[in-house]
Amino acid sequence: MDIIICVKRIPMTQEVDLEIDDSGKDIKKDALAYVVNDWDNYAIEESVILKEKLGGTVTVITVGDEDDEDVLRRALAMGADKAIRIEPGELELDGFLISNILAQVIKGLEYDLVLTGVQADDDNFGMVGIMLAEKLGLAHSAVVTGFEAEGSEATINVELEGGLDEVSKIKLPALLSIQTGINEPRYVSIMGIRKAGKKELNVVKVEDIGLSDEELVRQTIIEEYFLPPETEGAEMIEGDPSNVAEAILRILKEKGVSV
């Protein structure tokens, strides 16, 4: 089974104070560490598991600059066979435009399955995968938590709300957006990444893929970023852990919880 997987490198923002930059339309990113988007990591693992089981190739693609090659090399170290980086230059991207660019490149490739993460942890759109599916004319499903191929079909699990899953059959080729928890992504060592350096990594420029200027226009425009409005928020309990524990036990008692 030949699989294409689309990934994104994102800044890590947990346990970090974020600030808005001078443009008012982005956050200050200089001091942030970057990682592969968590959802994409599960999608990479899923593609490698399928390759190990069924044979075929895994091609990993990102739209981004040279620094973003980190996540491609990481995917190659996990078991992908080759990587493509599409250099967007100065283009201002949104989910729609990224899906346009990906579709243009992917339509020239051979594949049975295209995987993306459900969404990216930075801007949270959750739209690139399914837009890409529609442009490629593929069957699709979002929020997939299980996949079992059977010839030209696959049985999939889709996570719904409230602890309910939907089981469906889908025709291949298809595009699936992969939910976290579908597998346990393997550990990647520095050594592994170094070794994967020998694998094929091609760079294409967005101006060379054959999209017209009209097709390189985004559909959404950021007007401004702002920090969440101040709310009353939580009453903070100060002091050392034993004071905190005392306070918590007192609150439990007040609220009628017997401990």
Next chain:
Amino acid sequence: MGEILVVVEHRQGEVRDITFEMLFKAGELCKEFSHTLTAVVLGGKEEQFIDEVAKRSDNVIYYEDDRLKNFSADLYKEVLNGLIEETRPFITLIGHSSWGMDLAPSLSIKTGYPLATDCVDILIEDGHPKVIRQIYSGKVFSKMSFKESDGYIVTVRPGSFQPPETIEEKNGGVIKKDLPGDLPEMRKKFIEFIDSGAGDVDITQADLLVSVGRGIGEAENVQAMKELAERMGGVLACSRPVVDKNWLPKYYQVGTSGKSVKPKVYLAFGISGAFQHLAGITGAGTVIAINKDKKAPIFRVADYGVVDDLFKVADALKEQLKEG
């Protein structure tokens, strides 16, 4: 004067809450800007919830066909594309749910209408829709506008709008429509629903939940927190990352894709507070959050907050309970 179209989400014969939330917001916008509120139902024969929808809409368009009983992106996309081509609604609202995430992006490409996903508010400024979104796990908000178009598609984050208990009833007329004759092949076929949330622990009935998140760091720490929960007379629960890592089974999970809970006290250890998690604790009496990150979104909804190492607090609690 234009139209706001709400795509009704329903499952197993019942309307999902997100539908009422969208109808409420659409109703407000229609009142302010003199638009018409149309709800579109793609459903099986004689769905029982049509009246509920009609009370909240100016018009209901009901595609009544048993092939539409369960969600299908292929069919929904085709039918809605036909409707949108005919009526050109100004804004089409779809829930940012599993199904909505499968439908809206493909419908946007098919219709050519720009899409904004996962929106927590919708504004109309000088005749143009603008949306508010939360990004970077809720730490930053973004205001976004669209490329000029005659129609736009917006998906709405569940829980963003709270309809009042009593509504001003409208009396929307129901227009039944047949499916178009030349339907595409359904490339994805529904087989069954399965409940992934059933297990031997019922977190929905506990008075005290001791809930753990990504902050507990590793699987070995789950047991210690379980002991704390038991010693406190409570029940252990968790957020999504803990289930994703297989540290606890799914039936411990609180949140949109897990369970909604209503304990008297919810003690959140190392849970940052993704909105999907917060949506599951709106029924909790008192929320106490312990987290190292003082900007963690959970502190915005918690009643009490502690910025500290969760293990130190857990140990201190165990210590005090021993003494007591």
